Amino acid sequence: MSVSIRHAAAVWRRNASMYARTWKWNILPNFFEPVFYLTAVGIGVGGYIEQMAGMSYVEFLAPGLVCVAAMNGASYEVTYNVFVRLNFEKAYDAMLTTPLDADDVLAGEVMWALTRSLIYGGCFYFIVALAGLAPLPGSLLALPALLLGGLLFAALGVTFALHVSTIDVFSFYFTLFLTPLFLFSDVFFPLDERLSPFWQNVAEILPLLHPVRLARAAFSGSYEWTTVLWDLGYILALSTLLLRIAARAARRRLTN
Amino acid sequence: MASETAPVVSAQRLTKRFGDRSAVAGLDLTVTRGICYGLLGPNGAGKTTTLRMIYGVTRPTSGSVHVFGLDIATHRRAVRARLGVTLQENVLVEALTCKENLEIFGRYHLLREPELSKRAEELIEFLSLGSHRDVPVRHLSGGFQRRLAIAMSLMNRPELLVLDEPTTGLDPAVRLALWSRVRELRTAGTTVLLTTHYMDEAERLCDRIGIVSDGRLIAEGSPRELIERTLARDTIEIDCRADEESKLLDGIPLPPHRLRAGGRLLLHMDDATALVERLRAREPGHHRLLVVRPTTLEDVFLALTGARLEGGQ
Numbered sequence: 001m002s003v004s005i006r007h008a009a010a011v012w013r014r015n016a017s018m019y020a021r022t023w024k025w026n027i028l029p030n031f032f033e034p035v036f037y038l039t040a041v042g043i044g045v046g047g048y049i050e051q052m053a054g055m056s057y058v059e060f061l062a063p064g065l066v067c068v069a070a071m072n073g074a075s076y077e078v079t080y081n082v083f084v085r086l087n088f089e090k091a092y093d094a095m096l097t098t099p100l101d102a103d104d105v106l107a108g109e110v111m112w113a114l115t116r117s118l119i120y121g122g123c124f125y126f127i128v129a130l131a132g133l134a135p136l137p138g139s140l141l142a143l144p145a146l147l148l149g150g151l152l153f154a155a156l157g158v159t160f161a162l163h164v165s166t167i168d169v170f171s172f173y174f175t176l177f178l179t180p181l182f183l184f185s186d187v188f189f190p191l192d193e194r195l196s197p198f199w200q201n202v203a204e205i206l207p208l209l210h211p212v213r214l215a216r217a218a219f220s221g222s223y224e225w226t227t228v229l230w231d232l233g234y235i236l237a238l239s240t241l242l243l244r245i246a247a248r249a250a251r252r253r254l255t256n
Numbered sequence: 257m258a259s260e261t262a263p264v265v266s267a268q269r270l271t272k273r274f275g276d277r278s279a280v281a282g283l284d285l286t287v288t289r290g291i292c293y294g295l296l297g298p299n300g301a302g303k304t305t306t307l308r309m310i311y312g313v314t315r316p317t318s319g320s321v322h323v324f325g326l327d328i329a330t331h332r333r334a335v336r337a338r339l340g341v342t343l344q345e346n347v348l349v350e351a352l353t354c355k356e357n358l359e360i361f362g363r364y365h366l367l368r369e370p371e372l373s374k375r376a377e378e379l380i381e382f383l384s385l386g387s388h389r390d391v392p393v394r395h396l397s398g399g400f401q402r403r404l405a406i407a408m409s410l411m412n413r414p415e416l417l418v419l420d421e422p423t424t425g426l427d428p429a430v431r432l433a434l435w436s437r438v439r440e441l442r443t444a445g446t447t448v449l450l451t452t453h454y455m456d457e458a459e460r461l462c463d464r465i466g467i468v469s470d471g472r473l474i475a476e477g478s479p480r481e482l483i484e485r486t487l488a489r490d491t492i493e494i495d496c497r498a499d500e501e502s503k504l505l506d507g508i509p510l511p512p513h514r515l516r517a518g519g520r521l522l523l524h525m526d527d528a529t530a531l532v533e534r535l536r537a538r539e540p541g542h543h544r545l546l547v548v549r550p551t552t553l554e555d556v557f558l559a560l561t562g563a564r565l566e567g568g569q
Binding site for chain 1: 340341347351409
């Protein structure tokens with residue numbers, strides 16, 4: 001079975017209709033969060049740090065936090081929300097009485113998660129740019145990096161959501177998986193200055209590291225092309241693999 | 257076109273096993289065009305699984321299903337584009353209004369404006385949802401929510417409407433209103449396949465009824481045929497404890513169809529007059545409750561699926 005984009009778009013549209021109803025309230029925290037982080041950590045903690053990786057601490061922090069916002073946007077959508085639609089609301093059972101198939105439902109949900117990641121990350125980017133921390137126009141290339149990060153975390157989250165049977169386990173996903181990623185993925189300190197070469201290689205498995213590095217390159221304007229290619233390859237390969245697994249799980253959960 | 261003459265639904269030797277359990281065990285089903293067909297059966301008889309195999313979300317373990325003459329195994333999208341399903345539980349987006357819910361469902365069928373909005377308005381009219389058109393669904397009563405769920409399954413003007421227990425839990429007025437809508441749809445040419453626990457619903461709505469038990473179709477026909485073939489036209493209900501039964505009935509030639517339900521004895525026969533007179537004569541001055549009434553589908557259902565049947569089949 002293959003994906004019908006027009007049918008997947010109808011699933012996307014369903015979620016967008018719900019979001020449209022509450023967007024003014026939903027979007028507000030997305031603007032406050034970056035302000036809090038940049039002032040408390042960037043300027044507050046940063047006041048004690050002369051420089052990091054050759055720049056002010058708040059400048060170092062900005063691209064990483066933008067990616068974290070995108071990660072969170074995608075993750076909330078494909079974990080709790082997908083789980084509720086699948087198990088409590090039975091929304092997918094109703095969709096499958098129409099020409100939609102399980103693959104279309106999954107594709108629609110991933111497309112919507114990408115949209116959410118762009119909204120979260122985009123708002124963060126907007127504040128960062130407003131604060132003069134995102135050199136224009138070069139840093140605009142961080143936006144595609146956000147989307148790639150959104151794709152990766154949509155794939156991770158939805159694969160997880162389709163394989164678990166209780167909603168409680170999502171707290172593990174957030175505290176034992178996403179939180180350490182947030183802390184150890186080049187967001188708060190440069191890994192290559194703190195880790196031995198061996199551990200640096202091990203750290204390459206961390207998913208968040210790759211979109212963060214791409215965004216950082218866009219912000220600084222200095223690209224190391226082998227790293228860029230590796231980051232892109234990592235994100236696309238892992239996302240593809242996970243989405244295949246998720247598609248199989250979706251077919252198993254929605255049809256029998 | 258072949259699909260014009262072919263039955264709308266044709267299932268052959270359909271089985272579905274979940275592990276060791278057979279939900280459906282060799283079910284044959286034919287629904288011809290333009291009729292209302294009712295699947296009756298106790299909980300767990302395999303009705304919902306059968307419906308799921310018909311619209312292609314449950315794969316049969318063996319057997320085949322054709323809908324509109326198309327094999328569902330290979331034509332899921334094409335078949336589902338032409339049918340509508342109302343699930344047992346309403347699936348609605350509670351934060352959104354009736355109109356928005358209808359439009360969401362229309363988009364799954366790739367309807368576009370202006371057709372999308374036009375069709376939604378038609379169904380709001382058809383199911384009398386106008387007064388609640390722009391109210392978030394979470395504020396609607398159960399009856400309104402059910403009507404909306406049925407309206408949603410009509411967005412694509414289905415040739416086949418599948419209703420899984422359409423009126424369970426609704427008040428009598430809403431049930432009557434829904435029945436008349438289903439009749440209108442049928443009159444307009446829509447084929448209807450429904451499941452129900454309500455015998456009155458089946459009797460009033462359905463041209464043809466299939467009784468399902470343990471995953472098999474154990475009887476089929478029009479309501480009248482089923483009653484006359486399985487039991488008989490009349491039913492006598494007598495209040496009579498099991499230990500009084502032999503004394504009361506001793507020496508009276510009895511009809512083959514008898515059923516005991518607690519402290520009540522049911523006797524089914526084509527003409528009850530003679531037997532009633534003999535029973536009355538046996539206990540002069542005795543005011544035992546004795547009711548003669550037409551046999552209903554409920555009697556057939558109980559006799560075939562549930563309570564212990566003595567004599568007869």
